Amino acid sequence: MKRDAKDKPPRSGTRIPNGLLALGSAAVLAVYSAGNLQTMEAARQFDDQGGGRRRPMPPGVASAGGPQASPPVAMAASAASAPDTSASLVADVSEALSQPIDTQPVATESKASRSETSEPATPTPIKSKPVASVKAEADSTASSASVGTSANAADSAEANPAWRDGAFTGYGTSRHGDIEATVVIEGGRITSATISRCLTRYSCSWISHLQGQVVARQSPNVDYVSGATESANAFFYAVFEALLKAE
Amino acid sequence: MSEAYEHTTAAMGTVVSVRVAGGAPAERPQRVQRALAWFAQVEPVCSRFDADSELRRLCAHVGTPVPVSALLFEVLQFALAVAAASDGAFDPTLGALGEARGFDRHWQSGLPTNAPRDTRATRDGQRTIGWRTVVLDARQRTVMLRAPLLLDLGAVAKGLAIDLAARDLADCEDFAIDAGGDLYLAGSNSAGEPWSVGLRNPSSPETVFARLRVRNQSVCTSGDYARASSDGVSTHLIDPSSGEAATRAISATVVAPQAMVADALATAAYIMGPTRGIALLEQQGVHGLIVSADSTHVMTRGMSAWLDHPATHAA
Numbered sequence: 001m002k003r004d005a006k007d008k009p010p011r012s013g014t015r016i017p018n019g020l021l022a023l024g025s026a027a028v029l030a031v032y033s034a035g036n037l038q039t040m041e042a043a044r045q046f047d048d049q050g051g052g053r054r055r056p057m058p059p060g061v062a063s064a065g066g067p068q069a070s071p072p073v074a075m076a077a078s079a080a081s082a083p084d085t086s087a088s089l090v091a092d093v094s095e096a097l098s099q100p101i102d103t104q105p106v107a108t109e110s111k112a113s114r115s116e117t118s119e120p121a122t123p124t125p126i127k128s129k130p131v132a133s134v135k136a137e138a139d140s141t142a143s144s145a146s147v148g149t150s151a152n153a154a155d156s157a158e159a160n161p162a163w164r165d166g167a168f169t170g171y172g173t174s175r176h177g178d179i180e181a182t183v184v185i186e187g188g189r190i191t192s193a194t195i196s197r198c199l200t201r202y203s204c205s206w207i208s209h210l211q212g213q214v215v216a217r218q219s220p221n222v223d224y225v226s227g228a229t230e231s232a233n234a235f236f237y238a239v240f241e242a243l244l245k246a247e
Numbered sequence: 248m249s250e251a252y253e254h255t256t257a258a259m260g261t262v263v264s265v266r267v268a269g270g271a272p273a274e275r276p277q278r279v280q281r282a283l284a285w286f287a288q289v290e291p292v293c294s295r296f297d298a299d300s301e302l303r304r305l306c307a308h309v310g311t312p313v314p315v316s317a318l319l320f321e322v323l324q325f326a327l328a329v330a331a332a333s334d335g336a337f338d339p340t341l342g343a344l345g346e347a348r349g350f351d352r353h354w355q356s357g358l359p360t361n362a363p364r365d366t367r368a369t370r371d372g373q374r375t376i377g378w379r380t381v382v383l384d385a386r387q388r389t390v391m392l393r394a395p396l397l398l399d400l401g402a403v404a405k406g407l408a409i410d411l412a413a414r415d416l417a418d419c420e421d422f423a424i425d426a427g428g429d430l431y432l433a434g435s436n437s438a439g440e441p442w443s444v445g446l447r448n449p450s451s452p453e454t455v456f457a458r459l460r461v462r463n464q465s466v467c468t469s470g471d472y473a474r475a476s477s478d479g480v481s482t483h484l485i486d487p488s489s490g491e492a493a494t495r496a497i498s499a500t501v502v503a504p505q506a507m508v509a510d511a512l513a514t515a516a517y518i519m520g521p522t523r524g525i526a527l528l529e530q531q532g533v534h535g536l537i538v539s540a541d542s543t544h545v546m547t548r549g550m551s552a553w554l555d556h557p558a559t560h561a562a
Contacts, residue, residue: 020531023328024508027321028410034317035288171296173260178296222458223436227428227447228470228498241257
């Protein structure tokens with residue numbers, strides 16, 4: 001008698017044979033198989049170049065068979081080539097803006113929450129380091145040291161010669177919608193960082209009213225934090241992307 | 248234990264970090280870059296912000312089947328499946344999504360709208376929107392928009408990028424991907440334990456209200472913290488599928504083996520509210536936790552297995 005199989009409760013994920021988990025799994029597999037060659041090539045080129053300057057992303061279709069080497073290389077390379085840019089970014093942005101904003105992307109918060117108390121009041125959210133020096137140490141005290149290193153770089157960086165003069169736009173997204181930021185660089189320094197397009201459901205005046213939120217180091221002993229992305233974070237992401245273009 | 252390698256960059260309108268602790272140490276930098284490269288592949292296809300994206304160019308054609316890449320087709324197909332599963336609460340046609348969330352301002356103009364909260368109704372007099380206006384042909388791999396609309400694939404696209412990166416890193420065993428708070432965590436953290444994940448407190452976003460312990464799972468959260476902390480805001484919205492008032496969710500967190508699923512269902516569950524949202528998660532065989540406007544927490548039956556501490560744990 002084979003009643004046992006029928007009486008067993010379904011395992012998680014198998015409640016609906018054609019449910020979203022099954023569909024998602026098939027989708028990921030299909031896309032991964034189609035695109036795998038491109039990312040391998042991109043990673044190889046990244047190694048060969050040793051990290052070059054960012055090139056603009058080519059427009060349009062990332063068709064399954066087409067080459068897509070430049071964007072991955074450019075993005076990663078730019079992030080790696082300016083170790084101090086991100087650190088000084090936050091300090092400069094905060095000065096340029098007339099009102100405090102929350103500039104805490106989750107990535108920083110997760111790392112800061114692991115660190116003990118060495119996180120500076122002005123956070124250094126983006127760790128864009130050359131390959132050689134990026135070491136997220138196994139234990140939390142070491143990771144707080146790496147965060148501290150970025151903070152020191154923020155203090156010492158004045159005008160950042162890695163930034164070209166001009167106006168650069170970037171965008172950030174949250175579940176409220178998108179924010180486009182325009183950053184103006186003059187003499188290698190940020191002179192303004194403004195919201196050039198506000199596509200959030202709420203008015204972007206919300207951003208100026210948000211109190212500067214302390215990094216989630218107040219939540220110790222978590223590796224990462226999951227939370228909805230707020231529009232203030234979206235603004236920061238937009239500024240960060242704009243500055244990547246200025247490199 | 249050898250050192251982990253981590254790299255952080257901007258991608259898809261958010262900050263993405265990939266941390267690899269497994270695999271050969273000398274290869275970790277390249278593995279991380281290769282994983283991040285997937286975000287750069289997904290973005291030019293699915294971005295609604297980039298005028299040259301494949302998505303935007305698709306949306307310029309109305310009434311005809313348009314051949315699309317495998318990536319865009321899969322993302323669209325999945326987004327529409329979530330729309331069907333959530334009975335329209337999750338809807339990748341942008342305007343409908345905004346209305347379903349109860350936003351009372353037209354998303355483009357910012358002007359208040361007195362339109363009835365029906366996602367399928369004609370809104371500005373010219374358009375009919377809603378996920379059913381998108382027609383897919385799997386054999387031809389074409390997409391037809393039966394009416395002009397702007398698709399919002401943000402939740403699904405980011406989740407897909409995370410899943411692609413995770414698949415790329417699968418042999419590394421211990422790694423973590425964090426894309427603006429949407430996570431995929433594999434293996435163990437540096438202490439050899441399942442990864443600990445704090446859930447941001449909606450009313451006090453610099454703190455967490457609960458902690459999870461997960462391994463080989465994605466954790467994604469959808470929410471509206473501004474609403475949580477604002478005064479005088481109605482805690483009810485009109486459920487677009489039932490037309491009835493439903494208790495509002497402030498945030499919804501989903502734990503699932505795939506980020507694309509977790510991301511989309513967190514959005515859907517947030518919109519649907521605690522009762523219907525949790526029911527959807529149960530139906531789909533994933534787990535989650537919803538914080539209600541009245542500050543109660545509603546969870547799927549198996550969610551407590553992921554919790555490190557009770558929901559009232561003070562961080």
